[in-house]
Amino acid sequence: MVRSIAKKEFISTLRDSRFMALSILVLLLLLAATIVGLQSYKNLQEERMVAQQTVNEQFANAADRHPHRMAHYGSYAFRPKSGISFLDFGLDSYTGSSVYMEAHRQNSANFSQAQQSTSLIRFGEMTVAFVLQMLIPLLIIFLCFGAFTQEKETGTLKILLSQGISVRELAWAKIAGYSKVVALVVAPALLLVSILQFGRGGFEADGDVFIRLLLFILSYLLYFFIFIVLSVVVSALHQRSATALVSLLGIWILACVIIPKATANLGAGLYTTPTRAWMDAEVHEEVKKRIDGHNSNDERAEALKQELFKKYGVNSLEELPVNFDGIWMAAGEEQSSRVYGEHFDELTAIFEKQNNISEYAGLFNPYLAVRHLSMGAAGSDFSHYVHFLKEAEEYRYNQTQKLNQIQATQLKYGDKETRLSTDTWKAFEPFTYETPDAGWVLKNHVVSVAALLLWLVLVSTAGIKLIEKIKVA
Amino acid sequence: MNIVLEARELRKQYQDKLALKGLNLQIQAGEIFCLLGQNGAGKSTTINLFLGFITPTSGAAYINGLEVASNVTRVKEYLAYIPENVMLYPNLTGLENLSLFSSLAGFKYAEEELMHYLVQAGLPAEAAGRRVGGYSKGMRQKVGIAIAVAKHAKVLLLDEPTSGLDPKASNEFSELLLKLSDAGTAIFMATHDIFRSKAVGTRVGIMREGELVDVLPAAGLEASELEKLYLNHMHV
Numbered sequence: 001m002v003r004s005i006a007k008k009e010f011i012s013t014l015r016d017s018r019f020m021a022l023s024i025l026v027l028l029l030l031l032a033a034t035i036v037g038l039q040s041y042k043n044l045q046e047e048r049m050v051a052q053q054t055v056n057e058q059f060a061n062a063a064d065r066h067p068h069r070m071a072h073y074g075s076y077a078f079r080p081k082s083g084i085s086f087l088d089f090g091l092d093s094y095t096g097s098s099v100y101m102e103a104h105r106q107n108s109a110n111f112s113q114a115q116q117s118t119s120l121i122r123f124g125e126m127t128v129a130f131v132l133q134m135l136i137p138l139l140i141i142f143l144c145f146g147a148f149t150q151e152k153e154t155g156t157l158k159i160l161l162s163q164g165i166s167v168r169e170l171a172w173a174k175i176a177g178y179s180k181v182v183a184l185v186v187a188p189a190l191l192l193v194s195i196l197q198f199g200r201g202g203f204e205a206d207g208d209v210f211i212r213l214l215l216f217i218l219s220y221l222l223y224f225f226i227f228i229v230l231s232v233v234v235s236a237l238h239q240r241s242a243t244a245l246v247s248l249l250g251i252w253i254l255a256c257v258i259i260p261k262a263t264a265n266l267g268a269g270l271y272t273t274p275t276r277a278w279m280d281a282e283v284h285e286e287v288k289k290r291i292d293g294h295n296s297n298d299e300r301a302e303a304l305k306q307e308l309f310k311k312y313g314v315n316s317l318e319e320l321p322v323n324f325d326g327i328w329m330a331a332g333e334e335q336s337s338r339v340y341g342e343h344f345d346e347l348t349a350i351f352e353k354q355n356n357i358s359e360y361a362g363l364f365n366p367y368l369a370v371r372h373l374s375m376g377a378a379g380s381d382f383s384h385y386v387h388f389l390k391e392a393e394e395y396r397y398n399q400t401q402k403l404n405q406i407q408a409t410q411l412k413y414g415d416k417e418t419r420l421s422t423d424t425w426k427a428f429e430p431f432t433y434e435t436p437d438a439g440w441v442l443k444n445h446v447v448s449v450a451a452l453l454l455w456l457v458l459v460s461t462a463g464i465k466l467i468e469k470i471k472v473a
Numbered sequence: 474m475n476i477v478l479e480a481r482e483l484r485k486q487y488q489d490k491l492a493l494k495g496l497n498l499q500i501q502a503g504e505i506f507c508l509l510g511q512n513g514a515g516k517s518t519t520i521n522l523f524l525g526f527i528t529p530t531s532g533a534a535y536i537n538g539l540e541v542a543s544n545v546t547r548v549k550e551y552l553a554y555i556p557e558n559v560m561l562y563p564n565l566t567g568l569e570n571l572s573l574f575s576s577l578a579g580f581k582y583a584e585e586e587l588m589h590y591l592v593q594a595g596l597p598a599e600a601a602g603r604r605v606g607g608y609s610k611g612m613r614q615k616v617g618i619a620i621a622v623a624k625h626a627k628v629l630l631l632d633e634p635t636s637g638l639d640p641k642a643s644n645e646f647s648e649l650l651l652k653l654s655d656a657g658t659a660i661f662m663a664t665h666d667i668f669r670s671k672a673v674g675t676r677v678g679i680m681r682e683g684e685l686v687d688v689l690p691a692a693g694l695e696a697s698e699l700e701k702l703y704l705n706h707m708h709v
Contacts (some may be wrong), residue, residue, distance in 0.1 A: 008562065011565065012565060016564060155557075159554060163555035185577040473526035
């Protein structure tokens, strides 16, 4: 029974020229978004790889310098694009792509695409995720709004039920038929994505990309299924197709436009982020109170000196087997980094609280749940951005401390003239960044995964129960 | 007596309206029972109660000896239903519509068998492969009859099936009903058409405000007499 009705829905839809035209349009948009996204990904990835290689070479081949000059010379960390970020640009277009790593300062990431684009980018980009999140649900609504209302309006519902099929079986049959139609629209694009990814060796180079793609696809399949069941339920609860369509469009506007904006505003209202100027001033004030690596006349420097004299059994800085300037610089770096780190953590915590409101709102809105999961799988969410910043900071800190260590062990106290050869810089490991694995993504978005599963259970149980209670006559 | 359709003190109350007032009725296999009545008299309510689409307030409806309310799915095996306007699925052909509805009833037919049922119901063979969206109402009603026949239903419930049909199509439809009746199918037809009731009916019932006020054998009754009786009942 279920198979027959599902087949009928599938064939009927394929023969509906208006729906097919709409489907072809959406499919073309998906394919175009895939190809454009991939091209943009390739360009950006290549740009960043070349830039990273260039700055790495520049650092390794830097002229003979004093190690502390080299610490100020610094380096850059360019954020590589995640394997499937071409499917969902997420926050990538708005977050910076490179961090200047130097001594004493924790710089924020700069050069986002948004900074370098016209204001048109604010209207959003045509990505695969945009089509999947916003347009496919619309397509599903146009496909399913008449699922039951049309049967009621034409009287076929009574004939169907008089043949012995139950309302429940009919609902599932329709859901199966519509799922097949949606798969027909979405599958070619997802197949193309997989082929393109496979073709450029994405899976061979990194098995994690395959898992991320699988997570991405599964999230959307769940999302579409939820929308299909929801649309069929709404259709069953209405008597007229027009009112069912209006209700479903209302749900779409609420879920895909109003609630996401409202939760973002709510988050920003509840957890206010400090301004950049305030933050910088705060950090500056705090750092001033700590050890200044450039000022060895500080009273805290005196205490450290005494500690070192005691440790090495000497009475003057010149007698110390280590260069006090380097030790003092390292102590200053440790403290200023701690201040920067604390402020960075505070700021990140505020952003995370804002994001949590949106993530938890996914329990009431599957659109938000899939949006977070999609960005997570694509590696373009806030967590991935913070992960990169932390990695860059760790590298910056270690590099600076290594240079301080060189100053402390290879140069004498007060020596500001010695220049170390370029071979010293060549021994430094260049910055490399590894995107965290899919397990990390799932851990970060466990609420969104739970939200989608809850929605699935809710519409498949409570929704179908509601359908069973509809009045046939 | 082989009673396949029965109502015992069947009542249906809709909030402040008593739509059916204790209907008692027995219809045998091969009998055509025509139920006449104005709009809102309770004809469709009676059919919906036999179909199990609504539950009775009291009393019971029986199909082939099974109480409908407690055997909603099982009784569907024995009955077929044709509404006033059989719309079917416009994007499917006549053959595909028949195949779909037959499969829902548990019958899988080969294309030749489906074609046989459609032609038997009076649908031209060349129309069977065309989409139903282009069919006339009469043609759709014939597909509806084919669906009922292909189901081998013991009871056929018809809700004003000839309404809107031209006289030729109406006549063809009546012929089909008589054939089904001869084959042993019990037919319950709610209608406004007094002359058609007289022409095909075994018995004719007159319903007014939810009450079966008269039941007459059609044989030996002139159409004009039936009309007079009907109008008398309506003007009480």
